[in-house]
Amino acid sequence: MLKFLLPALGIAALMFLVPGFIASAVKALGLGFFLILGWIGAGICALKRAPKSWNRWAGAALLTLFAFGVLSLLSPSVSLAGVSLEEIGGGGLWGREFVSPLPAGIARLCSAFLLGIFALSPERFIGAGRRAAMIFKLRAPRLIPSATATAPPARRAEEEAREIPSSEGSQASESSEAEPPAASEEIAPASSISEEPEFVLRPDALPPLEILSREGKAGWTPADLEERAKLLEQALASYGVEAKVVEINPGPAVTQFGVEPGWERRYRRVPERDAYGRIKRDKNGNPIFSLEEVSRTRVRVEKIKALADDLALALAVPSVRIETPIPGKPLIGIEVPNTSTAIVPLREVMESSAFQKLKAKSKLAIPLGQGAGGEPVVADLAQMPHLLIAGATGSGKTVCLNSIITSLIMQNFPWDLRLVLIDPKKVEMIQYNGIPHLLEPVITEPGRALEALKRVMKEMEERYKRFARVKARNIESYNKSPEAASPLPYIVVIIDELADLMMNSPHEVEAVICRLAQLARATGIHLVVATQRPSVDVVTGLIKANFPARISFAVTSTADSRTILDTAGAEKLLGRGDMLFLPPDAPKPRRLRGCFVSDEDIEKVVDFWRRWASLFFPPELDHFKQSYLQHDISEEDPYLERARALAQEVQGKISASLLQRRLRVGYARAVELLEKLRAEGLVEEEV
Numbered sequence: 043m044l045k046f047l048l049p050a051l052g053i054a055a056l057m058f059l060v061p062g063f064i065a066s067a068v069k070a071l072g073l074g075f076f077l078i079l080g081w082i083g084a085g086i087c088a089l090k091r092a093p094k095s096w097n098r099w100a101g102a103a104l105l106t107l108f109a110f111g112v113l114s115l116l117s118p119s120v121s122l123a124g125v126s127l128e129e130i131g132g133g134g135l136w137g138r139e140f141v142s143p144l145p146a147g148i149a150r151l152c153s154a155f156l157l158g159i160f161a162l163s164p165e166r167f168i169g170a171g172r173r174a175a176m177i178f179k180l181r182a183p184r185l186i187p188s189a190t191a192t193a194p195p196a197r198r199a200e201e202e203a204r205e206i207p208s209s210e211g212s213q214a215s216e217s218s219e220a221e222p223p224a225a226s227e228e229i230a231p232a233s234s235i236s237e238e239p240e241f242v243l244r245p246d247a248l249p250p251l252e253i254l255s256r257e258g259k260a261g262w263t264p265a266d267l268e269e270r271a272k273l274l275e276q277a278l279a280s281y282g283v284e285a286k287v288v289e290i291n292p293g294p295a296v297t298q299f300g301v302e303p304g305w306e307r308r309y310r311r312v313p314e315r316d317a318y319g320r321i322k323r324d325k326n327g328n329p330i331f332s333l334e335e336v337s338r339t340r341v342r343v344e345k346i347k348a349l350a351d352d353l354a355l356a357l358a359v360p361s362v363r364i365e366t367p368i369p370g371k372p373l374i375g376i377e378v379p380n381t382s383t384a385i386v387p388l389r390e391v392m393e394s395s396a397f398q399k400l401k402a403k404s405k406l407a408i409p410l411g412q413g414a415g416g417e418p419v420v421a422d423l424a425q426m427p428h429l430l431i432a433g434a435t436g437s438g439k440t441v442c443l444n445s446i447i448t449s450l451i452m453q454n455f456p457w458d459l460r461l462v463l464i465d466p467k468k469v470e471m472i473q474y475n476g477i478p479h480l481l482e483p484v485i486t487e488p489g490r491a492l493e494a495l496k497r498v499m500k501e502m503e504e505r506y507k508r509f510a511r512v513k514a515r516n517i518e519s520y521n522k523s524p525e526a527a528s529p530l531p532y533i534v535v536i537i538d539e540l541a542d543l544m545m546n547s548p549h550e551v552e553a554v555i556c557r558l559a560q561l562a563r564a565t566g567i568h569l570v571v572a573t574q575r576p577s578v579d580v581v582t583g584l585i586k587a588n589f590p591a592r593i594s595f596a597v598t599s600t601a602d603s604r605t606i607l608d609t610a611g612a613e614k615l616l617g618r619g620d621m622l623f624l625p626p627d628a629p630k631p632r633r634l635r636g637c638f639v640s641d642e643d644i645e646k647v648v649d650f651w652r653r654w655a656s657l658f659f660p661p662e663l664d665h666f667k668q669s670y671l672q673h674d675i676s677e678e679d680p681y682l683e684r685a686r687a688l689a690q691e692v693q694g695k696i697s698a699s700l701l702q703r704r705l706r707v708g709y710a711r712a713v714e715l716l717e718k719l720r721a722e723g724l725v726e727e728e729v
Contacts, residue, residue: 296620
């Protein structure tokens with residue numbers, strides 16, 4: 043409170059020294075000048091968020107001067123505390139100021155003091171809070187410029203033309219406090235201390251990275267790494283292995299110790315001799331021997347790898363993974379779990395320079411997480427070109443899919459990328475419904491999933507026909523061709539649970555997925571398939587051969603790890619985002635900590651695109667989606683003709699079990715075929 047009173051006291055003291063001719067000059071300017079001056083002073087006082095304190099002094103001075111001028115213009119016949127207002131406002135010469143009656147000085151002091159307090163804090167003086175501030179027009183303007191203010195003049199004109207005109211400006215300004223902002227207006231923060239970003243919905247603006255939160259990172263306190271390094275060296279030495287820790291790379295979930303293998307030395311006993319060449323002897327007359335190194339060889343890598351379980355016991359950790367060697371270094375990497383793990387926010391990886399460089403080259407850049415040493419790891423889905431993900435329940439598989447979807451829609455417009463989401467679980471991806479990137483709502487029924495895959499295959503074939511007409515080899519060359527009618531978007535098909543689809547119609551699903559995986563890359567269609575049961579009947583050899591890029595989270599057995607990665611190791615992962623990533627151009631997998639995106643962040647991104655679509659991308663303008671949904675797949679069922687032939691062969695005496703055996707389809711598919719045959723009158727009765 044003292045910082046508000048001192049400027050007012052200073053101004054009040056200065057007003058005692060104002061000579062009379064200044065008051066006379068102020069009178070001549072008139073009441074209108076004082077009103078303008080007071081308005082300016084009030085506006086300056088309202089800038090409470092200004093970084094400096096000059097506004098308090100300037101506003102107090104202008105308002106005090108304004109008040110004294112107004113008092114001087116009033117009728118001199120009106121007195122205050124026995125002293126005329128002319129004497130209070132004008133004062134007179136220097137000598138008269140100091141010999142004026144005591145009531146006049148008190149009145150002058152009180153008026154200057156009260157007006158100074160009003161100038162410094164009008165809301166406290168009035169005591170009516172926000173309502174009083176609105177009455178006196180003392181609302182502080184926003185000091186953070188919006189994207190519209192910094193936009194080019196042409197774009198700013200477009201934004202102003204989009205705004206809804208109001209009938210009365212005063213009503214619009216008064217109702218702005220109570221009514222929520224429109225979708226095309228600036229999104230204001232909830233409070234003055236909120237960290238929510240301010241942005242404007244524009245047809246050429248993607249969601250900013252600031253929409254994602256940095257929260258959720260665990261309070262990770264790294265263990266005493268030097269002490270662990272010494273303990274690791276002692277544990278290796280206790281098993282007769284000479285090694286030295288020369289590098290420590292702490293990561294979010296594990297710490298990688300770079301170990302340099304030592305030597306396996308061979309010695310022989312050699313008798314010691316004195317200066318005369320005689321053998322030295324001890325007190326008992328026995329010869330004294332010393333050890334002489336005969337040969338030495340490097341410690342074999344297999345010897346260190348065989349000690350993985352023993353090292354885990356010595357370090358008191360669940361498991362230890364040994365990477366031989368660390369890529370690009372002549373060291374063995376021993377990955378030891380941390381005592382407490384840290385979450386890797388999606389925003390942190392997307393802000394990294396590695397992701398930004400890849401994003402500038404490809405529209406399908408995806409953040410994967412951080413490596414064992416804490417470095418960000420990103421990948422290009424267009425170069426994979428398809429991704430297979432496996433992991434047990436709770437290992438982080440669904441979070442990985444959400445981070446991939448969120449990153450893709452944050453860097454692509456609907457005319458650049460389209461999604462087909464298949465979620466047999468019915469709860470994992472339903473929140474993405476309504477975004478303009480979806481070619482159709484999230485698919486939750488296995489029967490509709492097969493139809494959607496066939497529709498995507500039909501789109502692939504149509505694209506190859508278009509490529510042939512303009513003599514293009516892939517989607518990049520087609521989109522750059524001047525003969526192309528319109529650019530084609532990328533299509534990413536994401537399946538959350540492959541096992542559910544394989545249970546209903548394994549042969550059809552496998553055939554469609556394999557065909558898409560073999561031929562769809564050039565047309566810009568890519569698959570991301572996930573399953574929590576990576577057995578050989580789900581991830582068949584044909585499917586696995588067409589998915590060179592794979593991610594494995596924690597699995598239950600070594601057999602599952604070998605099925606998905608062709609090597610063991612995934613059964614020893616820690617879970618909750620700990621994964622092994624096998625790139626298509628790498629001989630062995632790499633350990634990562636996957637990105638984490640919260641449900642709140644997903645909701646913010648989805649809400650952004652829903653509002654964006656309602657303003658700039660109505661459904662009637664989505665011609666690509668309309669043409670995609672018009673693909674006729676009713677006559678593409680190869681099993682229906684075979685079922686008709688079988689029905690004629692057995693003279694209508696057909697059953698679902700017979701269709702299963704003869705056509706090698708699932709029970710649900712056989713029942714569907716049987717219903718179609720019955721509708722056509724080819725089946726008389728069910729056996």
